[in-house]
Amino acid sequence: MSNDFIVQTSDLKRIFEFGESEIFALNGVKMDVKRGEFVVVLGPSGAGKTTLLNMIGGIDQPTEGQVIVDGEVISDHSLSELNAYRRKDVGWVFQFFNIVASLRAWENVGLALEFSGGYTKVEIKEKSFEILKQVGLEGKEDRFPSQLSGGEQQRVAIARALIKKPKIIVADEPTGNLDFVTGQQIAELMRDLNHQEKTTFIVVSHDLSITQFADRVFHLRMGKIEQIEEQPQSNFTKKVPGV
Ligand SMILES: Nc1ncnc2c1ncn2[C@@H]1O[C@H](COP(=O)(O)OP(=O)(O)OP(=O)(O)O)[C@@H](O)[C@H]1O
Ligand SMILES: [Mg+2]
Numbered sequence: 001m002s003n004d005f006i007v008q009t010s011d012l013k014r015i016f017e018f019g020e021s022e023i024f025a026l027n028g029v030k031m032d033v034k035r036g037e038f039v040v041v042l043g044p045s046g047a048g049k050t051t052l053l054n055m056i057g058g059i060d061q062p063t064e065g066q067v068i069v070d071g072e073v074i075s076d077h078s079l080s081e082l083n084a085y086r087r088k089d090v091g092w093v094f095q096f097f098n099i100v101a102s103l104r105a106w107e108n109v110g111l112a113l114e115f116s117g118g119y120t121k122v123e124i125k126e127k128s129f130e131i132l133k134q135v136g137l138e139g140k141e142d143r144f145p146s147q148l149s150g151g152e153q154q155r156v157a158i159a160r161a162l163i164k165k166p167k168i169i170v171a172d173e174p175t176g177n178l179d180f181v182t183g184q185q186i187a188e189l190m191r192d193l194n195h196q197e198k199t200t201f202i203v204v205s206h207d208l209s210i211t212q213f214a215d216r217v218f219h220l221r222m223g224k225i226e227q228i229e230e231q232p233q234s235n236f237t238k239k240v241p242g243v
Contacts, residue, residue, distance in 0.1 A: 003071070006168060006200045007033040007056055012065035014051050014223075025051040026062070027223035033168075033202060037236060038194045040211050041204040043220035049204035050172055052220065056202060057170040058086035070167050087115055091161025091199075093171035093190075097153045099145050099160065106132060106141040109159045116164050131159040134196075135189060151182035155189065162193060171203040175210060187213045195235070 012029040015022050025048045033039050043049050054060040055067050058074060061082070067075040074085055091112075092098075099108045106128040113124050132141050135155040145153050154174060161169050171190065175183030187203075191213040194201050203210065204220075211217045215234035219227040230236075 004034055005032045005068075006035045006037075006070055007031070007202070008066075008068040009052075009055070010066050010068075012052070012055060012067065013063050014048070014055065014060070015063040024223050026055070029065070029220075029223070029225055031218060031225060033200060034215075034236060036194070036198045036200055037215045038191055038201045038213060039203070039216050039218060040214040041202065041218045041220050042206065042208065042211060043204075044206055047220045048223040049206075049220055051223075053170050053172050053202065053204050056168070057090045057092055058082045088164070089167040091164065091166040091169040093154070093157050093161050093169065093174045095173040095176040097145070097150070097157045097177075099153055099156050101145050104142050104144055105137060105148065105156045108145070108156050109163055112160045112164045127163060128159070131163045132156070134193070135159045135162075149182075150178050151186060154178065154186050158186075158189065158193070162197065162199065165197075166199065168200045168202060171201065173205055173207075174203060175205065175207055180209070183207065184209065 009029055009031045012026050013024065014026040015024055029052060041049055041052060055062050062075050066073055069089065074082065077085060106125060109128040109131055110124040113119050113127060129141050132138065135158055137152060137155050140148065140152065148156065175186055178186060187210045190201055190203065193199065214231050215236050216231065217229040218225050
């Protein structure tokens with residue numbers, strides 16, 4: 001398999017048994033994501049977006065087919081291997097932020113490093129402050145989530161995903177709970193971080209406006225990729241000097 005791809009799925013199926021019936025949430029998905037790419041998976045409600053992200057992000061396992069991340073066949077992983085993969089290699093960003101209400105912004109971010117281990121308390125605080133500055137939250141490090149706007153809470157969640165330097169960041173409707181302008185700012189932030197850090201982003205959404213930030217858009221419908229669209233402004237299609 002080519003090393004240019006950080007994520008590869010082949011003939012991916014996820015079938016849910018529901019009473020007598022079977023639901024083909026994913027029905028043969030082939031998806032290759034290049035290293036450092038920013039991809040958006042676009043599709044209507046029920047298309048299988050969350051199901052696909054759960055397979056790639058190590059939350060669920062496919063019924064058939066393979067998921068390969070950085071050369072590792074994660075769809076063959078045991079539960080404990082999958083947990084380790086999720087903790088170390090994947091940064092998750094959710095629609096409803098999923099940050100801990102009783103922890104300050106920097107403590108929420110630092111939690112990701114505590115889980116991976118090997119850092120002193122002082123180092124964790126320093127690194128958390130550094131990343132919070134990078135996502136535009138300088139001066140707000142000590143606030144609790146209730147003292148932050150929705151957009152700011154999502155910035156905390158993005159900082160938490162970023163701090164462990166994961167192989168991929170996966171985001172499930174990251175703008176879904178934000179107004180249009182704030183949603184655009186969050187999408188722009190993710191795109192900037194993608195450029196600066198060269199971290200691969202896989203964002204699923206039903207929001208068409210987010211696609212302007214993507215290198216490629218995968219259109220998912222009824223558990224299948226119907227179309228792959230290359231964006232004209234993509235770094236992968238134009239030559240950028242020095243990059
Ligand atoms: N645990 C489950 N048990 C049974 N069916 C499920 C389960 N999870 C998802 N499904 C079904 O699989 C299909 C895909 O669901 P999924 O949540 O991936 O869609 P989605 O594209 O993320 O939708 P949305 O935009 O509404 O979040 C749907 O028909 C859904 O009802
Ligand atoms: Mg979903």
